[in-house]
Amino acid sequence: MDFTVDFSEKENYYLIKVDGEIDAYHSATFKQKSKEKLSSADYSKYVIDMSYVSYIDSAGLGAVVSLLKEARNLKKELILVGLQPQVRKIFEMTKLDKIVKIVDTIEEI
Template sequence: MNDVTVKFEQAKSKLICKIEGDFDAYHSAEIKKTIKEQLEKSKDTKIVLDMSNVPYIDSAGLGTMVSLLKDARNLQKELVLASLRQNVKRIFEMTRLDKVFKIVDIPEEA
């Protein structure tokens, strides 16, 4: 089982959150807790989740994403997804979540 890491870096006027590893039932609670803490602490109004190193996401991961999106909106912040791999992007399209999230090709576009 691969561990998941979440790293944060400050870009101008936005917080970039790099997730590495499978975003699945085993890891989603931990990922959510880490990102939610940053959402609440950060002064930035835009949070970009860099998903370039997420090879796999399951329904638990998607649920976590939706939950984080709600948290961000409650805090008047924008959550943007960046650099989704083709297979992950396809899951967002199949579940129509690509209509719910703002998805960009690279973090710089957010």
């Protein structure tokens, strides 16, 4: 399955759009590319659009937690948007939904 991470600057946030599965095969690429943008771009909000993420495993969750720590160290906010039901359920089961902000749509940011 193809995996892509696209980055774009919006008016008041930085968008990281993920397409594919965030698993052991792709989580390192996702984390590395995203961390580079977190430390180099000058935004206070970073939004990860996960509308097209159909699956996330423990490596993917670890990548998200790592990005959350990095964002907090840099005094920036990390927001997840558009989680599919099966992905949201994993965040709920691991209680990560309590530590990372999750919204349904970009308009809620």
